[in-house]
Amino acid sequence: MVLSRFWLTIFIASLLFVGYEVISGNIYSVDSLLNGKKDDPVQLSELYLDHLPKALQDSLVVAPEKTITIDRDTLNPDTTYVYANKTVRVFSGKQKSDGLLPTCKSSLFDLILPLMAYLAFFCGLMQLLIQSGAAEKLARWLSPVFVHVFPTVPKNHPSISYMTLNFAANFLGLDSAATPFGLKAMESLQTINPDKEKASDAQIMFMCLHAAGLTLIPTSIIGYRAAENAQNPADVMLPCIVTSFIGTLAALLIVGIRQRIRFGSAVLLLSIFSIVGLIAGLFWYISGLDFIEKNVFTSNLSGILLLGIILLTLVFSWKQEKRFTAAQTTIFDSFVEGAREGLQTGVKIFPYVLGMLVAISFFRNSGLFEYISQGIAIGFSQIGVSKEITDSLPVALLRPFSSGGSRGFMIDAMRQLGPDSLSGRLSCIFQCSAETTFYVIAVYFGSVQIKNTRYTLSTMLLVDFICVLAAIGVACWFF
Numbered sequence: 001m002v003l004s005r006f007w008l009t010i011f012i013a014s015l016l017f018v019g020y021e022v023i024s025g026n027i028y029s030v031d032s033l034l035n036g037k038k039d040d041p042v043q044l045s046e047l048y049l050d051h052l053p054k055a056l057q058d059s060l061v062v063a064p065e066k067t068i069t070i071d072r073d074t075l076n077p078d079t080t081y082v083y084a085n086k087t088v089r090v091f092s093g094k095q096k097s098d099g100l101l102p103t104c105k106s107s108l109f110d111l112i113l114p115l116m117a118y119l120a121f122f123c124g125l126m127q128l129l130i131q132s133g134a135a136e137k138l139a140r141w142l143s144p145v146f147v148h149v150f151p152t153v154p155k156n157h158p159s160i161s162y163m164t165l166n167f168a169a170n171f172l173g174l175d176s177a178a179t180p181f182g183l184k185a186m187e188s189l190q191t192i193n194p195d196k197e198k199a200s201d202a203q204i205m206f207m208c209l210h211a212a213g214l215t216l217i218p219t220s221i222i223g224y225r226a227a228e229n230a231q232n233p234a235d236v237m238l239p240c241i242v243t244s245f246i247g248t249l250a251a252l253l254i255v256g257i258r259q260r261i262r263f264g265s266a267v268l269l270l271s272i273f274s275i276v277g278l279i280a281g282l283f284w285y286i287s288g289l290d291f292i293e294k295n296v297f298t299s300n301l302s303g304i305l306l307l308g309i310i311l312l313t314l315v316f317s318w319k320q321e322k323r324f325t326a327a328q329t330t331i332f333d334s335f336v337e338g339a340r341e342g343l344q345t346g347v348k349i350f351p352y353v354l355g356m357l358v359a360i361s362f363f364r365n366s367g368l369f370e371y372i373s374q375g376i377a378i379g380f381s382q383i384g385v386s387k388e389i390t391d392s393l394p395v396a397l398l399r400p401f402s403s404g405g406s407r408g409f410m411i412d413a414m415r416q417l418g419p420d421s422l423s424g425r426l427s428c429i430f431q432c433s434a435e436t437t438f439y440v441i442a443v444y445f446g447s448v449q450i451k452n453t454r455y456t457l458s459t460m461l462l463v464d465f466i467c468v469l470a471a472i473g474v475a476c477w478f479f
Helices: 002-024 031-035 054-062 098-133 134-149 157-170 176-190 199-210 219-227 233-256 264-287 292-319 321-326 331-363 368-382 393-398 402-419 422-432 435-447 456-479
Strands: 041-046 067-070 077-085 085-096
Touching: 002 331, 002 368, 002 435, 031 098, 031 331, 054 067, 054 077, 077 264, 098 134, 098 157, 098 176, 098 292, 098 321, 098 368, 134 157, 134 264, 134 292, 157 176, 157 199, 176 199, 176 331, 176 435, 199 233, 199 435, 199 456, 219 233, 219 402, 219 422, 233 264, 233 422, 233 456, 292 321, 292 331, 321 331, 331 368, 331 435, 368 393, 393 402, 393 422, 393 456, 402 422, 422 456
Parallel strands: none
Antiparallel strands: 041 085, 067 077, 077 085
């Protein structure tokens, strides 16, 4: 219900805002909102040649391709004049996101189809884990910990192994693997959900922990910083880990208090301190490496571990081949069966993803998001927050809506203000330490047809806000 109202609110508000902008003359054409592409130049007006200053008229007539770009300063977008068919079209700035119709197309071809391929492969592997008995063993080993965090989940339930794989994939920055594991966890938790249209306590806890996104190796962030010639691309790694760990603990405490989970368990406390020890040990090891060794380690660790998981799954399945024979199937046929289920899941979640992405894209292109973000930045500056922090806030504000959009702001902040500036580094920490909340809710709950998400959205947004505050504090402390 909350998600539905939010979707309606941003869509209707954006449409009304566009109507106002058209009437007031701030938007020349709405065609870009429907058919435009991301980073296309935005047309501001169309004039007759003799309406321009004489000097500009003369320059346009003799300019190559009758096009002139005026770059007044680096802080404002260029203004481009194109003279064709007796008129001059004036462009300035770039479109923030794909228009409504291209978003519909890209949602299928650029997002759902690749996601379906990932789902098919990893769901095939998960079917091998189930058939070979590996998932059952993993659940049995981890039940002593999960029984305290997910008290409504029966001991040794298959969902425990799926959630573990999802958390592990997030921990290692393996986004392509995390989603299939997470969807399988939601499907498994749905089998023990007494009300199939309302999110269970276990599903809410899993979603909030997943969205907190505890990350060990922020590989993509390090890659973007290297591309922007940062002096030490990996210097944000520990701040990213610390911030995401604070977000994960916040999610555990907020949901746990609401669900009346007892946190005094020795097993649970030991698990938390073990994770802290692992993070500290990793940082100690990495801090002893030189520049090239750090790059090699951070770029290869996640991939090697993923290949290791695949190898262990196949080898264990081979050793347990008798289980497949007893079930009148083979290892390969079992993989194909799981892959087929992954494809079906991809088809099921497409409408939810499409609806959310179209609304968010229109929200950005309407200009309403910019007004809101500028208002929030001004509010922060009025209470004494430094400009270096407010310059990076658009990444934090857009991150719950769009990973690609916030990534664009992050890269722009590094290019305009420098990758080694506080704003550039803080933008990277914002990008790393939170999840695309609305997309995740649409995908995960859509996959199991949950209509009432209860307090999931409000909790995830609260955790996002805590991550923003933690990121600011950690960045100011480190840098």
